[in-house]
Amino acid sequence: MTRFTPPHEAVEPFRLLDTAGELLGETQMSAAEILESFEWMLLTRTFDEKATSLQRQGRFGTFSSVRGQEASVVGAASALDPARDWIAPQYRELPAILRHGMPLENFALYFMGHPGGCVIPDHVRILPIQISLAAQLPQAVGVAWGLQRQRTDGVVATFVGDGASSEGDFHESLNLAGVAKAPVVFFLQNNGWAISTPRAKQTAARTFADRAAGYGIHGAYVDGNDLLAVNAVMTEAVERARAGDGPTLIESLTWRAGAHNTADDPTKYVTAADHEAWAGTDPVERVEAYLRSTGSLDDDGYEAIRHRCADEVDRALGVAQSTPAATSGALFDHVYAEPFARFDAQREAWRQMQEV
């Protein structure tokens, strides 16, 4: 008999660590790699707390914290090689772009509204932070396709959310990636919310990962608050892409523990039941419990990491805050590779206006 409907049996995301930090299977990550990832997670949690506090004082711009999604983002990034792989980010993946080489002060400057925040160092293989949701996906496919054509073995990882997966660019990109067998991994963080719109209003699909089948590409569904599971799934997807076996859509099931951004008020739409359902799933605590239980981390080690994170956040925010204000020239820098008379005349006119 013909089946007209997709399967609706519940599926469970792949998991390696339970919420208490107990290992349920085998991990490919070494203790040193897990410790390094833990430090990236803690660094951005430290940054999020500090930057949120500064924002409340009017000393930092509107920004989106990665709180609650650290294992998801770091787990994905930890499978990448910054020397050959690329990241096409959205805007909530701070630890991934830091690990890839973006200076923390540049990220801070970006959300302070300073044009210096757009600077990507020459050797750093990332696309600009994307605000226009899903627009980075076609570009990620194009970069991946270009790397393949140039016979490099680089892979592109691109981040997208449950909300942005409703955009046309999402469909067009997964479709092309499948056709072109581009070495790209679509890492979809399903954090439950698109600002205030819940996941159930984005799609009737059982999981976002199920959609992979429609594009003829690999799909995976993983517990996004489990660093080891995310790393395992991402590593496999990256290796497959690198070997020329095409793209993967990974759905990382996680939870936005904070607001959409500092201008948002989640008390208007997140219910007590929502909070209850996700209580006890903090990804940082889960890795910490695992590291302590396996003897890789003790109180002294933890304090040392906390200090390094606090120092790095202070350093980066110090650099950002002491960066001189931009002049009007920054309006005109990098608009064209080859500027022209009318453009140059405007640059000069704006320079003179600023001098007045």
Next chain:
Amino acid sequence: MAVKTMVESIRETLADEMARDGRVMVIGEDVGQLGGVFRATEGLQARFGADRVVDMPLAEGVIVGAGLGLAMSGMRPVVEIQFLGFGHQAFHQIGQQVARLRYRSAGRHSVPMVIRAPFGGGVRTPELHSDAFEAFYAHCPGLKVVAPSTAHDAKGLLNAALDTDDPVLYLEPLKGYRLQRDEVPEDRFTVPIGKAQVVREGTDVTIVAWSAAVQLALKAADELAADGISAHVLDLRSLVPLDVTGVADAVSATGRAVILHEAPLTGGFGAELAATIQQECFYDLLAPVHRITAPDTPYPLAGIEEAYVPDQARVVREVTALMEVAP
């Protein structure tokens, strides 16, 4: 020099450039096996392979967005939008992403990318194919917009567009593809982006046009000459950058300006030109700047497009009327 049609010139230039530079790729709908619906890419896939001349899924947004990614990766993509009328489906990538990537990455990423798109009417296409929406794109900082009117300039501007690290929207006249024939040098040359050209000298009135409208202006000028009116015709060739000096010199030479375009009046690129002309040539003007354009209506079904696209009789009539305006 050989005489070629515009579409031949474009096709041969693409072939020459692909042979010269292994980074050049051609991607778009039906560009490979078929060679494009206007045959602008005919033979390229057979010669350069299906991995350099690529038939894309039917989705303008990802065609342009993936082209942008290819450019970032080190390729020099030539992206075809089958008809500019369908550029709406890619506008978010063109206006917001392609045009701004250099700026948004503080120069980390260059965009050596050419977006080719036929545009304009007069060839009885189905609905929604023939719009002349060049003004939308001219309003996107970071993007350059060129619109050749001859087979010669088609080659020179395509080469220039491939040479620059700025993204270029390269507009091809649907009506001129096979109709327009002229001499094209065999050797590689460029026509500078941002430089207009006087294509007919005259003393009474200046007609500013681009793309297919240039040939219309020249025909009207012949007819006007028979009536004793000497028309000076400027082929803009590039909308962005705008050759402000070239426009000002051409208008000041006669003191009367007529802007001729196929797009609707309101917000058309003629508005930018009219404003520029009054600023640059105010004291030389003998009459108000006049625009000959389509009405502010959607491009119609083909059966009445003759009433929509400006034609020779209308140009002659309105230029003649302008000559009678006295200060």
